[in-house]
Amino acid sequence: MSKTFIEIPRLEHVYRPIGERVNDCSEVEATLTAEEVQRLSRRCQNCGLPYCHAMGCPLQNAVPDMNRAVMHGDWRDAWERLSETSPFPEFTSRICPALCEASCCLEGEGFGATNVRQIEKKVVDTAFANGWVFPRKPLQRNGRHVAVIGGGPAGLAAAVKLNEAGCKVVIYDRNEKPGGLLRYGIPCFKLDKALIDRRWQLMEEAGIEFHGKTEVGPDVSGSFLLKHYDAIVVANGTPVPRDLKVPGRELSGIVQALELLGGQNRKNTGEAAETVVSGFGKDVLIIGGGDTGNDCAGTVIRQGANSVMSIDLMPKPPIERDVHTPWPMWPYKLRGSSSVDEGLQRFWALNTLRFIGENGHVTGVEVVPVKWEFAPNGKPSKFTVAGPSRTINCGLVVLAMGFLKRSREDVLASLGLPDQKNVLIAGDAAWGPSLVVRAIADGLKCASQLI
Ligand SMILES: Cc1cc2nc3c(=O)[nH]c(=O)nc-3n(C[C@H](O)[C@H](O)[C@H](O)COP(=O)(O)OP(=O)(O)OC[C@H]3O[C@@H](n4cnc5c(N)ncnc54)[C@H](O)[C@@H]3O)c2cc1C
CATH class of the missing domain: 3.50.50.60 (FAD/NAD(P)-binding domain)
Incomplete structure (x- = not known):
């Protein structure tokens, strides 16, 4: 068994200096060099039972395989392995709490987890820098039309998978641009919004249509969607925040x-x-x-x-x-x-x-x-x-007290949609407030039920 996890310590903080970062809205994390990341990848033990892959990561990213490829300096191979299961690693590598790291065997043994998120970040950034990321186009169209309500991570993930399978996908979102909470919730100092624009462009090049400023309900009715599409994926998140109804709530400020x-x-x-x-x-x-x-x-x-x-x-x-x-x-x-x-x-x-x-x-x-x-x-x-x-x-x-989970019946009723086989719910709308990585995984799962 390799002892590199003792010789090389886990990297705990990768933030830019405080005095610098509080004066701008750029990402708080510093960028590690390829050599630093390669060194960190050597800590991975390539466990026989990789909890990171099978239990931690909702996308079931092949974490040890990616780490091994990075260790050997084969960034292209690392990218191929990562992108096989993860449609948007540029997002998760910045804002995921890294469930994979919590379940890393090194964490369990008290040595500190392998820095999987940092490795993933370098892999995806290297892939974009080298032009290895392409629009995921279908080989041929299958004649089916699917409407996705909500362009957050769940809706975007469902759209990518359905489009790749040949469906014609249209995303409807009440916001002007796609991303959901990635764009209008998570601060720029955690996730640069240019990364969402870059992914949006790739999705459009792959043939996915986005209709912004279109709220299903007031702007487009559920019955219109049912009439014009073979299936509907509802991924409209949890729009209702928890309130604090105590005396004085009506005050401004x-x-x-x-x-x-x-x-x-x-x-x-x-x-x-x-x-x-x-x-x-x-x-x-x-x-x-x-x-x-x-x-x-x-x-x-x-x-x-x-x-x-x-x-x-x-x-x-x-x-x-x-x-x-x-x-x-x-x-x-x-x-x-x-x-x-x-x-x-x-x-x-x-x-x-x-x-x-x-x-x-x-x-x-x-x-x-x-x-x-x-x-x-x-x-x-x-x-x-x-x-x-x-x-x-x-x-x-x-x-900042979270958002309310709604029942399936309430979600569908609010959009004027019936509860039937070709109407699926994904992401936070289905499970209540959760994480980006879970929303992506659920969007993919939902899409596979329609393929
Ligand atoms: C402030 C904040 C910070 C967070 N930080 C993190 C983090 O660091 N890491 C992490 O993993 N998770 C984080 N989360 C949680 C994460 O953002 C959500 O779990 C995730 O975005 C859910 O994805 P979703 O696609 O299901 O829904 P959303 O991202 O909420 O997207 C829903 C989309 O549906 C659209 N929509 C709603 N109603 C309609 C309608 N009637 N018609 C058309 N469109 C509609 C909305 O405009 C939105 O674009 C954070 C959440 C918040 C609020």
């Missing part, structure tokens, strides 16, 4: 995360002249301590916020992996983020009682500390008040 994030992304890419929401000069309070909260923090830091703090009702996760999520499961534990390094202060186990305001605008939030009890499976089950309330002063509140 309380916004949903996507108003902030979408507005900033649109400004960065020139789709809008100004942002809808700005944290400039303000003390910003984010309610919700998850990934979306971190994205909001990084955004207001770049806008010039005075301070930024997040609070969460849930208890602080443990520093080390919780015993209830042993390897190779995705570990429940406290995670760092680029925004924490940039100045976000996080607080847990605080319940929001009310918003306080002056002249109709929010000036603070009254919170109370809570104590959680845990169920036998380790999940927080109920809380009790654990101290006196206090006020957090702020000039902007961002709600």
Whole structure:
């Protein structure tokens, strides 16, 4: 057994210097050299039972094969293996939490996982730089027409697979450009939107049509689609954000995360002249301590916020992996983020009682500390008040508490579609809020049911 995983340590952080990155909206991650990545690939043990491939990655990327090809400097072969299962590795290699790494055997043995995401990123960037990425055109058309509702990762993945199989695919999206949350949710400092444009162009060259600014419901009816297409893939995500209905919610200066994030992304890419929401000069309070909260923090830091703090009702996760999520499961534990390094202060186990305001605008939030009890499976089950309330002063509140999952019946009814065999639902719309890699995998799976 090779001992390279001891000689070569896992690379934990690949961020650009803070002083540099907070002054721009470019990706926070630094670019590694081919030599650095090749060195990291040598840590992979090419396990007989590759959990990364079979259990971790929803796309079932052949991770050890890709790593081995990189180790031998055969970037073209690495690309062929990666692109066999993954239609958009340029996205996942930037924003995936890397379920593959969590299930890496080296992680399980305490040596730190192979840096699969960084390797994947170098492989796909090398492929584009060398002109190895081509439109995935069908050999011949099969005469079938499929409408895809929603151009997020699930819809795009379904479209690529259906088109490759010969179907004529039209994507309808209420936004002007495709990408869904990749474009109008995830900040530019995590994913450069030029990468979505590049992929969009390849998809158009392959024959996929995109109809932007077309909302199914008001602009095109479900019955129109049923009449004109052989099948419909519904991939319209989870558009309804969770709200916080406590006294004072009507005050101005309380916004949903996507108003902030979408507005900033649109400004960065020139789709809008100004942002809808700005944290400039303000003390910003984010309610919700998850990934979306971190994205909001990084955004207001770049806008010039005075301070930024997040609070969460849930208890602080443990520093080390919780015993209830042993390897190779995705570990429940406290995670760092680029925004924490940039100045976000996080607080847990605080319940929001009310918003306080002056002249109709929010000036603070009254919170109370809570104590959680845990169920036998380790999940927080109920809380009790654990101290006196206090006020957090702020000039902007961002709600980042996730999105509501809808039932299949509700999703279809909202689009005026019947529940029948040729109408399939994919991605977040089917499973509730999840991850880009899961949405892509589900889009592909959904498409294969129609081929
Ligand atoms: C702020 C934020 C950050 C995130 N960060 C990450 C991350 O770093 N890594 C990660 O893996 N996941 C992340 N996620 C989750 C990830 O973005 C989603 O799981 C994923 O985008 C779901 O893909 P989808 O295609 O199912 O839906 P979406 O991406 O939501 O796409 C749905 C599309 O449907 C369109 N649509 C909706 N209704 C209609 C209609 N009636 N007619 C036409 N079009 C319609 C929308 O405009 C949208 O383009 C994040 C989510 C958020 C909110």
